[in-house]
Amino acid sequence: MRQHVAMGVVGRVGQRLRTLGVTASADLEAFSKLMKVRVGIDRGQTIVGRTGLVKHFTVLLDGVACFSMQHSDGGRQIHAFHYPGDFLGLHDSLFTRSAEFSDVQALTSCSVGTIDRDELEQEIQHHPALGRALWQAAMTEASIFRQRLVVARRPALQRVAHLLCEQLVRLGIDEGVIPLSQIDIADAGGLSVVHANRIFQELRQFGVLSKQRLIEVVDKERLWELAAFDGRYLDLCASLSRWNLCIDD
Amino acid sequence: MRQHVAMGVVGRVGQRLRTLGVTASADLEAFSKLMKVRVGIDRGQTIVGRTGLVKHFTVLLDGVACFSMQHSDGGRQIHAFHYPGDFLGLHDSLFTRSAEFSDVQALTSCSVGTIDRDELEQEIQHHPALGRALWQAAMTEASIFRQRLVVARRPALQRVAHLLCEQLVRLGIDEGVIPLSQIDIADAGGLSVVHANRIFQELRQFGVLSKQRLIEVVDKERLWELAAFDGRYLDLCASLSRWNLCIDD
DNA sequence: CGTGCTGTTGAGGACGATCAATGACGGTGG
DNA sequence: CCACCGTCATTGATCGTCCTCAACAGCACG
Secondary structure (H helix, E strand, O other), X not given: OEEEOOOOOOHHHHHHHHHOOOOOHHHHHHHHHHXXXXXXXXXXXXXXXXXXXXXXXXXXXEOOEEEEEEOOOOOEEEEEEEOOOOEEOHHHHHHHOEXXXXXXXXXXXXXXXXXXXXXXXXXXXXXXXXHXXXXXHHHHHHHHHHHHHHHHOOOHHHHHHHHHHHHHHHHOOOOEEEOOOHHHHHHHHOOOHHHHHHHHHHHHHOOOXXXXXXXXXXXXXXXXXXXXXXXXXXXXXXXXOOEEEEEOO | OEXXXXXXXXXXXXXXXXXXXXXXXXXXXXXXXXXXXEEEEOOOOEEEOOOOEOOEEEEEEEOOEEEEEEOOOOOEEEEEEEOOOOEEOHHHHHHHOEOOOOOEEEOXXXXXXXXXXXXXXXXXXXXXXXXXXXXXXXXXXXXXXXXXXHHHOOOHHHHHHHHHHHHHHXXXXXXXXXXXXXXXXXXXXXXXHHHHHHHHHHHHHOOOEOOOOOEEEOOHHHHHHHHOOOHHHHOOHHHOOOEEEEEOO
């Protein structure tokens, strides 16, 4: 199910690009003109898979997805969650051109935008800000991975708390519902579902989460405190130097 | 203790740059001419520290260093080991320009080469291959971090085995002595020194390590098998697309 | 009204941390 | 040459976190 979009860059994507320093409307339009929309991706489906070569860039327009990896023992390890505006499988798209390691799955119904790789590269020659934005996004992703390493060896409570903090920041909200299941968080935190559940109960005891079945943060301050959260690692947007990207052939 | 070098890019650095696709001798020379050498850094000293702004790029010429982070509880977490030819604190140098997160420490006596950031950026305008090489190195580093995340939730034996495999590949040897202490490996693997030691004894039982006090791999095959090691994540060198880097102001 | 997914609870056990002490080795100074 | 010291390696004992297995409850779906 695909269609062209005539309008400007769809919703959050434009927002994201602006955050990444793509401010000229000519740049935004160039991006938007190349994008094809694909809707109706069901929960559980693979969006960017280990299907060999990656022929296009993918942007999440709507829904929630995760960048995961299937462990040999059957366990699923989630590296990152993706929200509307995120580039999917970016590291592999940008870098290796094959997706041996990525496996982006839909956690809810999703729609995505796709851009042919070669066409985008053409366009980047005329709109270098776009290239820079992609690199910047890739580096922010790398930064998230590094932070995960740091958090990984803290006890489970802090790990879960930290994950929740990160999701709040990524979603751009202070408090409210995080559209993930306990299972998702468990897989992202490297915990068994059972233990994760006990952690969630602790968080409710602490008054950080509501008593609902879903994950609803009601005390952001306390959560950040528990997580020892320092969101600076997500704030790399403003810090990219004047380096730019171009194509040389 | 600083001095200029008139000769070509010092030893391993040239090798590394060539691996990263800098083949033109003009490019290599441009790099070499900017580099100043600093020798006599003692074990334990900080090479690239949290000293605010990063004014220059640093390359390890000789010795072994690690990219570590001091945990609040006093524990040291090692993200990566660095060998001659590696760029130090690359992520922060390239990207954030400040080193709030990096902390590169000498594990043995080291000497490094430094290049002024601004001078290098000037030079990259004329030698774009250099810029691309740096980005590529950064992405390879990111790839190592991601792999660490995967390995992190395997049991201790495999974790240690995987670390050892990685070091062998990085050192470019099949078997032999890895110039690290058990403590270093423990800090990199997120293990207590005591437990790490027990793992090392197991590896000796398996005939993977020699009975020496130092870490000496004598059966690479078995080690790779134990680690379920797939070194492809280190082989990103050949795969960077035609994207290049330039400076736009 | 089953069927399936998520969340919840209990009991037992494994992996690895911590504490504490000792051994091995290399360097330094007397 | 030997005594001393610091670092690294080793060993034993205890304890805590978190996993596993197993069962069940709530809720959404057809």
